[in-house]
Amino acid sequence: MNNWFKFLYLSLFLMLTSKANAQEKVIVGEKQVLFSKILNENREVWIHLPKTYDDTTINPAKYPVIYLLDGEINFEYYVGMTDFLARTPYADIPECIVVGIKNTERTRDLTPTKAQKKSPVNPNLTLFADSGGSENFIKFMQEELKPFINKKYRTQEYSLLVGHSFGGLFAINTFLTHPDYFNAYVANDPSLWWDNKVLISKTKDYIEKHKKFPAKKSLFVSQADNEEQQKNWNSDMTQTIEEFKGIVESNGSLNYKHRFFEGEVHGTVSYPANYEALKFIFKGFRTDIKQLAKNPELLEGEYKKLSEKTGADFVPSESYLNVVLKFMKSNEFKESETYFIHMKNRLYPKVK
Known part of the structure; x- marks a missing residue:
């Protein structure tokens, strides 16, 4: 193996090794x-x-x-x-x-x-x-x-x-x-x-x-x-x-x-x-997503109780509403899906 091939081999080895070691870090704060x-x-x-x-x-x-x-x-x-x-x-x-x-x-x-x-x-x-x-x-x-x-x-x-x-x-x-x-x-x-x-x-x-x-x-x-x-x-x-x-x-x-x-x-x-x-x-924060399929109005009602107890304004987060909507759609709860689409648009209107 001539010097050029040795150099190329070493370069490829170092590049692959560095990629393997360049692991993504988990940052907690x-x-x-x-x-x-x-x-x-x-x-x-x-x-x-x-x-x-x-x-x-x-x-x-x-x-x-x-x-x-x-x-x-x-x-x-x-x-x-x-x-x-x-x-x-x-x-x-x-x-x-x-x-x-x-x-x-x-x-x-x-x-x-x-x-x-x-x-x-x-x-x-x-x-x-x-x-x-x-x-x-x-x-x-x-x-x-x-x-x-x-x-x-x-x-x-x-x-x-x-x-x-x-x-x-x-x-x-x-x-x-x-x-x-x-x-x-x-x-x-x-x-x-x-x-x-x-x-x-x-x-x-x-x-x-x-x-x-x-x-x-x-x-x-x-x-x-x-x-x-x-x-x-x-x-x-x-x-x-x-x-x-x-x-x-x-x-x-x-x-x-x-x-x-x-x-x-x-x-x-x-x-x-x-x-x-x-x-x-935060007792009262958790809601049962299966119950929301039967009674979608339950979600805002539970958050209203929590807000009254704590003296702060708590509403369903947009990320949770996305989870709820995915559940309603995948299980074909069409009326509840429509209800939560309207809720999401009301609480988190899209910026034009």
Whole structure:
């Protein structure tokens, strides 16, 4: 084999090898960094967009936003969970934008008061010395992060706050102090023992002052089994969550759910709890496509109920209507197909 043939052979080999190795990547999100004047630091957030976000075959849609604390721990599994729950025709939730917030000073940002708790092994040491900055952190979220997300992405005016442990403490504190900042709150095994159960006192004060919780809000609280933790110095976590449950359930105005997860410990409870929380918050979103064949008016009726419960405007997405129309056409439900064609044209008129 002469040099020219050797060169040609090597070139073809490298070209075929590079094509074989040039595999398509699966992207779950993108990183954004914004400078916070309130916190005086750069904050990194991870953004996951719904699968239909860049679909050019449908009209540009707006999506609810989930603000997920401890983003570096929770983001990867959470976005897969939301995509799974939003898949048609079995969607339990709408497609959502997920904003995972990466920590810098976690204790500072997520705790509501300055702690004075002493170490159980060294009484001269004060634990959590950098605590008590949650009011600044929620101000950052409300005045800087949310406007940033709303400007950069197509967002619907419906948002969730999701947190675990100190993040759950932060979620409940935000619910009590700024209930209008989010439509729904998820607190997984929240650290309600914090600072001599300060949020238990704050919850009682809220009820005494307002008489009832705000309407059209949702709160999901999970509780881990934590059997092993009952033996250590932080054993009051379970008791305080139960105490909070008693206060809330004695006031029936809130769309509230408490869920105990047997066999799950503090570090594992978020995964199953977040799945149930999403289904609870968006209960009523799922519709039975087979029932729509018999009663097409049922679809808008169900979404109207959901909108009234949540205080937000939910309508069938164009992508779901396409699935419905395909089902009606393939099964020759002609009257229902005509009904949904008119609905789609009304909700999503073609731009001329």
